[in-house]
Amino acid sequence: xxxxxxxxxxxxxxxxxxxxxxxxxxxxxxxxxxxxxxxxxxxxxxxxxxxxxxxxxxxxxxxxxxxxxxxxxxxxxxxxxxxxxxxxxxxxxxxxxxxxxxxxxxxxxxxxxxxxxxxxxxxxxxxxxxxxxxxxxxxxxxxxxxxxxxxxxxxxxxxxxxxxxxxxxxxxxxxxxxxxxxxxxxxxxxxxxxxxxxxxxxxxxxxxxxxxxxxxxxxxxxxxxxxxxxxxxxxxxxxxxxxxxxxxxxxxxxxxxxxxxxxxxxxxxxxxxxxxxxxxxxxxxxxxxxxxxxxxxxxxxxxxxxxxxxxxxxxxxxxxxxxxxxxxxxxxxxxxxxxxxxxxxxxxxxxxxxxxxxxxxxxxxxxxxxxxxxxxxxxxx
Amino acid sequence: xxxxxxxxxxxxxxxxxxxxxxxxxxxxxxxxxxxxxxxxxxxxxxxxxxxxxxxxxxxxxxxxxxxxxxxxxxxxxxxxxxxxxxxxxxxxxxxxxxxxxxxxxxxxxxxxxxxxxxxxxxxxxxxxxxxxxxxxxxxxxxxxxxxxxxxxxxxxxxxxxxxxxxxxxxxxxxxxxxxxxxxxxxxxxxxxxxxxxxxxxxxxxxxxxxxxxxxxxxxxxxxxxxxxxxxxxxxxxxxxxxxxxxxxxxxxxxxxxxxxxxxxxxxxxxxxxxxxxxxxxxxxxxxxxxxxxxxxxxxxxxxxxxxxxxxxxxxxxxxxxxxxxxxxxxxxxxxxxxxxxxxxxxxxxxxxxxxxxxxxxxxxxxxxxxxxxxxxxxxxx
Numbered sequence: 001x002x003x004x005x006x007x008x009x010x011x012x013x014x015x016x017x018x019x020x021x022x023x024x025x026x027x028x029x030x031x032x033x034x035x036x037x038x039x040x041x042x043x044x045x046x047x048x049x050x051x052x053x054x055x056x057x058x059x060x061x062x063x064x065x066x067x068x069x070x071x072x073x074x075x076x077x078x079x080x081x082x083x084x085x086x087x088x089x090x091x092x093x094x095x096x097x098x099x100x101x102x103x104x105x106x107x108x109x110x111x112x113x114x115x116x117x118x119x120x121x122x123x124x125x126x127x128x129x130x131x132x133x134x135x136x137x138x139x140x141x142x143x144x145x146x147x148x149x150x151x152x153x154x155x156x157x158x159x160x161x162x163x164x165x166x167x168x169x170x171x172x173x174x175x176x177x178x179x180x181x182x183x184x185x186x187x188x189x190x191x192x193x194x195x196x197x198x199x200x201x202x203x204x205x206x207x208x209x210x211x212x213x214x215x216x217x218x219x220x221x222x223x224x225x226x227x228x229x230x231x232x233x234x235x236x237x238x239x240x241x242x243x244x245x246x247x248x249x250x251x252x253x254x255x256x257x258x259x260x261x262x263x264x265x266x267x268x269x270x271x272x273x274x275x276x277x278x279x280x281x282x283x284x285x286x287x288x289x290x291x292x293x294x295x296x297x298x299x300x301x302x303x304x305x306x307x308x309x310x311x312x313x314x315x316x317x318x319x320x321x322x323x324x325x326x327x328x329x330x331x332x333x334x335x336x337x338x339x340x341x342x343x344x345x346x347x348x349x350x351x352x353x354x355x356x357x358x359x360x361x362x363x364x365x366x367x368x369x370x371x372x373x374x375x376x377x378x379x380x381x
Numbered sequence: 382x383x384x385x386x387x388x389x390x391x392x393x394x395x396x397x398x399x400x401x402x403x404x405x406x407x408x409x410x411x412x413x414x415x416x417x418x419x420x421x422x423x424x425x426x427x428x429x430x431x432x433x434x435x436x437x438x439x440x441x442x443x444x445x446x447x448x449x450x451x452x453x454x455x456x457x458x459x460x461x462x463x464x465x466x467x468x469x470x471x472x473x474x475x476x477x478x479x480x481x482x483x484x485x486x487x488x489x490x491x492x493x494x495x496x497x498x499x500x501x502x503x504x505x506x507x508x509x510x511x512x513x514x515x516x517x518x519x520x521x522x523x524x525x526x527x528x529x530x531x532x533x534x535x536x537x538x539x540x541x542x543x544x545x546x547x548x549x550x551x552x553x554x555x556x557x558x559x560x561x562x563x564x565x566x567x568x569x570x571x572x573x574x575x576x577x578x579x580x581x582x583x584x585x586x587x588x589x590x591x592x593x594x595x596x597x598x599x600x601x602x603x604x605x606x607x608x609x610x611x612x613x614x615x616x617x618x619x620x621x622x623x624x625x626x627x628x629x630x631x632x633x634x635x636x637x638x639x640x641x642x643x644x645x646x647x648x649x650x651x652x653x654x655x656x657x658x659x660x661x662x663x664x665x666x667x668x669x670x671x672x673x674x675x676x677x678x679x680x681x682x683x684x685x686x687x688x689x690x691x692x693x694x695x696x697x698x699x700x701x702x703x704x705x706x707x708x709x710x711x712x713x714x715x716x717x718x719x720x721x722x723x724x725x726x727x728x729x730x731x732x733x734x735x736x737x738x739x740x741x742x743x744x745x746x747x748x749x750x751x752x753x754x755x756x757x758x759x760x761x762x
Contacts, residue, residue, distance in 0.1 A: 009390025009639075216605050216632045217639065223692065224601025251597045258390075258598065310691025311604065 024059020030138035032092030038105035102150035109139035141176035147197025149257020183246035200283025204256030211263035218262035225255030263363035300365035345381035405440020411519035413473030419486035483531035522557035528578025530638020564627035581664025585637030592644035599643035606636035644744035681746035726762035
């Protein structure tokens, strides 16, 4: 085990029912006078968005709304946001919504005052670190889903439309200055999204917990994050307005995103590769792959899983935990395998090299080889 | 349970064997050219201190050493450090050592450029927040013990020599910019200090875990922190040069300090009060009081402790955990009760009101009353 690491932990998180009302005061404290609110297309006209805008208005904050964001956000979306931001003289960003609103909002805050384009920085040797720190705008993040944890990450995924590559872009100041987590904003999620995003948080925690990296803080956060998902995802799924359950799922989402600093593994290597070719929900794909990967990793993680099962009050050690995963998926109406997700398994040869190149492959507790990936993947259909 | 909270997490932590060699580079990155190194009296001439100074010298950093610090650091110590810092034109602080070096170093960094005295800020309505942020010096913390976790806290305890009160002083910028945790710096601790400081970390984790506050990240960190102490404190105690054990105890110490954001409880309320009148080691006192307080809190924490015992692989649920605490203390040669610590129990009447006023009393899972405190305290002798 490598016991040499550099740790950072995130930012101010304000969590609780009704805390969206603090949005105006938070923006003011950060020095904003004319924030630009960035949100997903589908959210623009919804009541929760109107509520957040009201909170800005009541704090006397003149603001505008930008919502022209594709579900896989691109540099074109960013350019449109930058134009609006500069023309409107906006001096702060509120990222409000799911993962793609976070991606564009976080990038916008960093890029708003820069003289060059995003890719001119990203493609340079120094990367986005060369951006002028002094002109970066203050940033508040308000998630309306509970799964990705993008609200506490310092990175975005933006599609480069010239190369058609989904590109990972990061800068320390992409970390929001303040995060507001209000569970009332998440009650409108469709059931399948509640299940899929919730299992995404679980998959972040589980893979981080199993990764070999030395990061005991992340490890502890992962353990408690999984307990929250186990205890509260079924409640949020069954009763969408259970605000205690929603709040705990927002916590679990954040915790998954923080824990993944410790590293992920084969679940994400596989689901990332599959996601390149098939438009399936990322969190749902992770949930489908989870038991197969856990069984694959058994020899390296058995003792850790036994300890985890003890904390989660799951009897039967490793086997009990494996059975719990199967039952948990079933209770959330998550497909049993990739075939049930509609995939036919005709592109294993194409997926295997992509999986092996994925940055998460190296952190898997059992080393991934071409042979073992083919075997693992075959078993997932 | 209150599910409304504001969370912050700490700073850059560089942990690992030999990382003290990065001290010079870290100071340079923070813009220091002439740091002032602040350390405990007893450490000034020791080899680990010479090693750290060498690391500064090799990075071309002219620096001075200040070590006139009492074991309970006072405003007089701070004044002397301020004088040296200003006369020497120092532009950064390295706090190197145990809790008292951290206390003075952290305060010095905030106060070095201020026009007014510490108490003139602390006693004003705005408190130390009124200090001019622009003149605060960069700060690196290098702990040489593993227990208090002061290296990741934004507060110091400084004795006000005019009032004779130990006073809690805090400012967000007291949080070190970078923390360097090198286990080699902790191998020289006497055995009783290894045991006492290690149990201090455990007591922070245990009380934070049991506190009713909603802070699941802190809760998870506490769980894993206790596992580290359970697995590694006996090793560090038995074999002082076991660097893996020492490293994990440094992690546990940090984790205890982060977890305590969630709140502490009766162990600390009692040991703080006792510490006012009796010069006993704080961590050792916490270890002595721990089983009595856990038994006292049983009705409020039983289920949580069962879950914890599952993770720690301690059989027998709550009773098993209680027995583990007794055995663990014995294995570390920690006294069984306050009588064995040399106290006679003649000042329970004097201690009780101080305990009830202690800020940690309100967070104890079972409400503390005058009657119950007297009963609890009586059982500790």
